[in-house]
Amino acid sequence: MDLPLHLLLPLLLVTAKLLGVAGRKVGVPAVVGEIFAGLLLGPSLIGALPSEATGGDAFHVFGEFAQIGLCILLFRIGLETDLGEFLRVWRPATSVAIAGMIFPFVLGWGVATLLGWSVMVAVFVGATLTATSIGVTASVLDEIKGQRSAEGRIMLGAAVLDDVLGLLVLSAMMGMVTPGAGVANTVGKALVQALLFMGFGIFFGPLIVRGFMAITRWSGKAALLLVLSFSYMLLMAAVAHAIGLAMIIGAYAAGLAFGGYEEHEELNRDLRPLIDLLTPLFFILIGASMELHGLNPLTAAGRWAWVVFATLTIAAIVGKMLSPAFLKAGNVNRLAIGSGMMPRGEVGFVFAQMGLSVSLYSPAQYSMLTLVLVATTILGPLLLRRVWNCPRAHPSLPFSFRPDPGTKVST
Amino acid sequence: MDLPLHLLLPLLLVTAKLLGVAGRKVGVPAVVGEIFAGLLLGPSLIGALPSEATGGDAFHVFGEFAQIGLCILLFRIGLETDLGEFLRVWRPATSVAIAGMIFPFVLGWGVATLLGWSVMVAVFVGATLTATSIGVTASVLDEIKGQRSAEGRIMLGAAVLDDVLGLLVLSAMMGMVTPGAGVANTVGKALVQALLFMGFGIFFGPLIVRGFMAITRWSGKAALLLVLSFSYMLLMAAVAHAIGLAMIIGAYAAGLAFGGYEEHEELNRDLRPLIDLLTPLFFILIGASMELHGLNPLTAAGRWAWVVFATLTIAAIVGKMLSPAFLKAGNVNRLAIGSGMMPRGEVGFVFAQMGLSVSLYSPAQYSMLTLVLVATTILGPLLLRRVWNCPRAHPSLPFSFRPDPGTKVST
Numbered sequence: 001m002d003l004p005l006h007l008l009l010p011l012l013l014v015t016a017k018l019l020g021v022a023g024r025k026v027g028v029p030a031v032v033g034e035i036f037a038g039l040l041l042g043p044s045l046i047g048a049l050p051s052e053a054t055g056g057d058a059f060h061v062f063g064e065f066a067q068i069g070l071c072i073l074l075f076r077i078g079l080e081t082d083l084g085e086f087l088r089v090w091r092p093a094t095s096v097a098i099a100g101m102i103f104p105f106v107l108g109w110g111v112a113t114l115l116g117w118s119v120m121v122a123v124f125v126g127a128t129l130t131a132t133s134i135g136v137t138a139s140v141l142d143e144i145k146g147q148r149s150a151e152g153r154i155m156l157g158a159a160v161l162d163d164v165l166g167l168l169v170l171s172a173m174m175g176m177v178t179p180g181a182g183v184a185n186t187v188g189k190a191l192v193q194a195l196l197f198m199g200f201g202i203f204f205g206p207l208i209v210r211g212f213m214a215i216t217r218w219s220g221k222a223a224l225l226l227v228l229s230f231s232y233m234l235l236m237a238a239v240a241h242a243i244g245l246a247m248i249i250g251a252y253a254a255g256l257a258f259g260g261y262e263e264h265e266e267l268n269r270d271l272r273p274l275i276d277l278l279t280p281l282f283f284i285l286i287g288a289s290m291e292l293h294g295l296n297p298l299t300a301a302g303r304w305a306w307v308v309f310a311t312l313t314i315a316a317i318v319g320k321m322l323s324p325a326f327l328k329a330g331n332v333n334r335l336a337i338g339s340g341m342m343p344r345g346e347v348g349f350v351f352a353q354m355g356l357s358v359s360l361y362s363p364a365q366y367s368m369l370t371l372v373l374v375a376t377t378i379l380g381p382l383l384l385r386r387v388w389n390c391p392r393a394h395p396s397l398p399f400s401f402r403p404d405p406g407t408k409v410s411t
Numbered sequence: 412m413d414l415p416l417h418l419l420l421p422l423l424l425v426t427a428k429l430l431g432v433a434g435r436k437v438g439v440p441a442v443v444g445e446i447f448a449g450l451l452l453g454p455s456l457i458g459a460l461p462s463e464a465t466g467g468d469a470f471h472v473f474g475e476f477a478q479i480g481l482c483i484l485l486f487r488i489g490l491e492t493d494l495g496e497f498l499r500v501w502r503p504a505t506s507v508a509i510a511g512m513i514f515p516f517v518l519g520w521g522v523a524t525l526l527g528w529s530v531m532v533a534v535f536v537g538a539t540l541t542a543t544s545i546g547v548t549a550s551v552l553d554e555i556k557g558q559r560s561a562e563g564r565i566m567l568g569a570a571v572l573d574d575v576l577g578l579l580v581l582s583a584m585m586g587m588v589t590p591g592a593g594v595a596n597t598v599g600k601a602l603v604q605a606l607l608f609m610g611f612g613i614f615f616g617p618l619i620v621r622g623f624m625a626i627t628r629w630s631g632k633a634a635l636l637l638v639l640s641f642s643y644m645l646l647m648a649a650v651a652h653a654i655g656l657a658m659i660i661g662a663y664a665a666g667l668a669f670g671g672y673e674e675h676e677e678l679n680r681d682l683r684p685l686i687d688l689l690t691p692l693f694f695i696l697i698g699a700s701m702e703l704h705g706l707n708p709l710t711a712a713g714r715w716a717w718v719v720f721a722t723l724t725i726a727a728i729v730g731k732m733l734s735p736a737f738l739k740a741g742n743v744n745r746l747a748i749g750s751g752m753m754p755r756g757e758v759g760f761v762f763a764q765m766g767l768s769v770s771l772y773s774p775a776q777y778s779m780l781t782l783v784l785v786a787t788t789i790l791g792p793l794l795l796r797r798v799w800n801c802p803r804a805h806p807s808l809p810f811s812f813r814p815d816p817g818t819k820v821s822t
Contacts, residue, residue, distance in 0.1 A: 006649035010642030021630040219432040223687040227428045231421030238417035270684035276634040
């Protein structure tokens with residue numbers, strides 16, 4: 001089937017929203033229902049949504065809509081983040097980001113080695129499992145109004161750092177794979193670019209935003225602020241993409257610049273319908289990317305695939321659940337942070353695709369890894385909702401029990 | 412230049428909105444400023460926005476965004492239209508629609524004949540000048556809050572009828588040009604389809620909307636109504652397109668079904684940011700489609716082109732200004748209706764392209780006609796804003812002077 005966009009969009013949107021709502025009714029985050037809608041309508045099952053390879057123009061437009069939708073979600077979350085509060089959690093965020101790279105890397109490497117894969121493949125598997133994608137978690141945080149909690153801010157901060165670290169690992173891998181490019185050189189360049197970018201967003205962004213406010217007041221047309229903000233967000237996303245960061249990190253950095261201004265309330269309300277319509281498309285695409293054909297339990301190969309899938313997924317889950325291991329601050333919900341950091345996304349896919357393109361991964365290994373990545377993306381939010389109201393202190397640590405997840409974290 | 416979408420969108424949006432705001436400051440409708448932004452950045456001048464022929468993926472996505480944006484605008488105007496009030500103006504609307512087809516056709520034919528063009532070309536020129544595109548007028552009505560005035564409702568009703576009539580003329584032309592297809596046959600089929608479609612939208616639409624309300628209440632998630640409505644709008648637009656009507660007529664018919672419900676206020680507010688971001692793209696594309704190369708006044712050919720352009724534009728203007736000529740109701744602003752019906756758009760372009768594709772029009776004649784169409788699209792809103800507060804009665808008719816344009820029309 002190759003449906004035109006004007007039929008494809010309604011079909012996907014309505015299915016996703018209805019499954020999302022049905023999910024909510026049984027206590028599952030809406031985003032999981034939306035991912036299932038993608039799986040259901042995607043190439044593996046019904047096939048209404050074509051795969052990236054076979055999809056034509058409609059698929060391309062659809063992908064752009066989805067990407068912009070996710071950017072708006074992260075922009076809005078940046079908007080709701082107080083920049084000062086965001087910067088205050090840099091210590092726990094760094095701790096979570098670093099632990100959340102080391103453990104999945106080591107576990108992924110170990111499991112791949114146990115599965116009998118070569119050293120270089122095992123290193124790539126480790127790298128593939130490191131990168132957190134904050135999109136799904138952001139959607140759940142938005143749903144449970146958790147983005148301003150200590151856990152929410154730590155997760156968002158860690159996700160930004162994780163993306164920068166992931167970029168560095170990716171640059172290192174590129175340096176290793178590309179003949180002639182020095183590793184230190186590529187990594188150093190990527191690091192400087194990423195730091196300059198985030199520095200610009202955080203320190204000069206607010207000045208730009210002040211200019212937007214002035215122009216909007218001069219025009220007497222409130223809608224101008226939306227257009228200027230949206231354009232700024234797209235530009236920041238494009239720049240982030242150009243230097244190798246995820247677009248959504250750029251959009252988040254753009255949003256951070258608005259936090260201090262009163263007008264952000266109105267902007268916030270204006271972004272809501274855009275998010276309602278566009279963001280589900282991204283989660284649909286995640287679900288649609290699942291390749292289930294290799295997992296037939298009636299064949300020996302299919303059963304082995306299940307073993308590989310299960311062990312890699314456990315490695316991916318345990319690795320990120322350990323990400324708050326080095327956290328000093330005690331009064332935070334470690335389970336929530338671990339689950340929130342669990343979903344892998346774009347960056348993991350970039351690693352997997354790089355592994356495939358240099359013929360390190362076999363096609364079977366590649367589709368297995370994408371399945372593992374999607375599995376973490378479904379399990380993360382399921383777990384996050386379940387553990388959100390758990391006691392915040394680690395039981396063995398002498399901190400008080402605080403059931404309210406909105407308190408500030410001490411840093 | 413072939414800018415990626417994430418750079419192209421900000422550039423176009425910000426330029427268009429700033430020119431729109433600047434236009435407003437000097438008393439010109441925002442839409443005219445936005446069209447000029449398209450002309451400025453389009454292939455004729457700066458060239459940031461590629462033409463349809465050379466534009467790649469970014470242009471395609473851009474076009475889809477623009478189309479959906481215009482649909483949302485018409486949907487929202489349908490939403491604000493009371494279906495009963497809309498149906499009550501059918502008599503003056505029919506009168507305006509029919510006169511607005513006859514006069515431009517005859518004048519276009521006459522001028523083309525005077526210019527020395529062949530009979531068949533002259534017929535096609537007449538047909539090209541008949542079709543009203545309500546998009547631009549709708550935007551101005553939205554700006555001056557005129558969509559509920561008698562004039563606004565007559566124009567909207569006449570535009571719907573005009574689109575149906577245009578479709579019939581187009582079918583007749585197709586029947587004449589395509590060998591073997593009977594004229595009566597194609598016209599009859601088109602008429603039945605158009606009537607079934609509008610009937611469905613007006614009589615069954617409200618039932619569907621009631622279903623949407625029930626599902627939304629059951630879900631407890633207000634955002635679901637937006638998703639369902641947006642999807643319904645896209646489907647209606649797709650069906651309209653499939654049977655040969657303009658997509659925006661389908662979107663308007665979808666909106667009409669919501670008029671009677673209380674929830675439409677909230678929906679209305681949710682659509683506003685979508686319109687703010689997407690609708691300017693459509694007007695940008697209109698401006699970008701202007702081909703100015705042939706109008707160099709330093710060459711004899713260029714001077715003759717100016718003569719052709721001026722006479723055809725005058726025919727196009729006078730033709731539509733005469734559209735309220737047969738109106739019985741006296742207390743309406745005929746100048747406003749004439750100016751509101753003036754902008755030609757998609758349907759005119761369809762005619763022109765058909766004339767080109769069957770080699771009736773030379774490329775020079777084709778680009779001349781598109782220029783005339785765009786000129787009416789700029790002059791219409793300029794005039795509409797200027798005459799909106801004029802006395803409503805025709806000076807020579809014995810009706811009272813009513814400066815308030817919000818009164819109901821007697822039918």
